[in-house]
Amino acid sequence: MNISQAAQQSGLSSKALRHYESTGLLVPARRANGYRDYSEANLEALRFIQRARASGFSVDEVRSLLELRDNPGRRSRVTQQLVREKLSRLEAQLRDMLEMRASLASFVDSCAGDDSPRCAILEQLSGQPCE
Structure with a gap:
């Protein structure tokens, strides 16, 4: 199938497919x-990539996950550790954002929000003390 058909069937854009090809993911x-x-195998990989990216994995992390997926000698603990590390980073980001x-x-609470120039x-x- 051509790129537009693969994009449509994978739920990704043609631009995304070209990007994943340029980064070596596909x-x-x-x-x-x-x-x-x-091919159908390409579509399976694209769907995997799409789900992994939607879960917040970076392109490099997706690459590692694809390598694990395609390795029949893999150990599930390696995959779990990769996801645990991702979760830990996400939790740190969430704390920072909170x-x-x-x-x-x-x-917002400290600002009068009126027409005066003082803010x-x-x-x-x-770094000025508030009066």
């Missing part, structure tokens, strides 16, 4: 007359 079954030709959210909420938010960001 190798079309063959190229005929300069056109990509995708802290940012609290800071922003505090900024407690700008003062706090400038």
Whole structure:
């Protein structure tokens, strides 16, 4: 099947397929007359990539997951460890974002939000004491 058919059946864009090919995540079954030709195995890989990316995995992490998927000698603990590490990083990012959210909420609460030029938010960001 051609790139537009593969894109449609995988739920990805043609641009995404070209990107995954350029990064080495995907190798079309063959190229005929300069056109990509995708196989059912390519579609399975594309669906795997799409689900992994939707779960937050980076292209490099997807590459590792694909290598594990295609390795009959794999150990499930390796895959689990990779996902545990991803989850740990995500939880750290979530904590950071919650802290940012609290800071922003505090900024909003400290600001009069009126027509005066004084702005407690700008003062706090400038390191000036608020009056």
